[in-house]
Amino acid sequence: MKQNTDSLIFDLDGTLWDATATVARAWDEARKQVDFDIQEITQEDIRSVAGMQHDLIYDKFFPDLTDAQKKELIKVSGRVEMQHLKKDGGNLFTGMKEALEYLHGNYKLFIVSNCQDGYIEAFYEFHHLSHLFEDHECSGRTGNPKGENLKVIIKRNDLQNPVYVGDTKGDYEASLVAGIPFVYAAYGFGKTPDYDIYLKSPADLKRLF
Template identity: 85%
Template sequence: MKTNTDSLIFDLDGTLWDATATVARAWNKAREQVDFEVQKITQYDIRSVAGMQHDLIYDKFFPDLTGAQKKELMEVSGRKEMELLKKDGGDLFTGIKEALEYLHNNYKLFIVSNCQDGYIEAFYEYTNLGNLFQDYECSGRTGNPKGDNLKDIIQRNNLQQPVYVGDTKGDYEASLVAGVPFVYAAYGFGKTPDYTVYLKSPADLKRLF
């Protein structure tokens, strides 16, 4: 991979950091601000849907809500999530900051996530790592699935030999859509039986690249 790769595109949740505690807290604060019944959401619940397209998460968690209620909850929880993420953030996986700083010297770095619009910017603001990445895309901004967003990043940055790094089966499937090699972050939230290379820890990125 060292010979041919010119860029690395990263998933965010479960690959770069763990913000599930903060996100769960935001969702539960949002429950108090709507006038309809919403079940309590745990950190485990948030972790279980890591990698899903943001709007589809509401269909999974709240199938009995009307479309209007889901939209309202999405707006309220989204605002609360951004507020808390900028203040409390998440936990970077051990070694990821050092790995990104190392990779930045030799590769172009990007983020593609299925998060809501504004989430990646909150990650940048809290971690002060935004200067390491050249571009990013998310389903919350485009409304498109991850595979299409990967293709957009590749095209608009004229990437020749990119690699996608993620932790879920959905990430792997997105890499197939985009036609790029996949590196599985086995330390993350998800499981996938299909991968080209796997990482036991973020430090392995320095060994591979």
């Protein structure tokens, strides 16, 4: 696969970084800024929905809210989350920065995530990594699921032999939609028995590519 690959497309949460502590703090603050009651969202809760399309997370966590309440919560939590991410960011997985810098010399790099619009830019800004990536896309901007956004990135950048690097079963399924190989980041948040390449750690990227 290394001989044919021309690009790597990365998932973000659970693959490149762990921002769950920051996001959980943001949720706690957002709870206090709406005039209806919602349950506490923990760091483990955030991990459990990693890879889920951003707007669908609210349906999972808050099924009893009205559409108007969900709309308000999306607006408030999104704003607060961006404020926290720009200030506190998240932690890159050990060895990830070195792996990205190595890969950048040989492949085109991209990000496709189911996050809200602006989240990937916050990641770039906090870790000063925008120069390593050619392009990105997210469901928060397009309204489309991850598999469709993978196809958008592939077409927009004329990629011939990309692979998708992610950590969940949903990431694997997105790679099937896009018709590309899946590289499983087993060090991340999710679990999947289906993959083409297995990464025990980010350092494996330097060995396998």
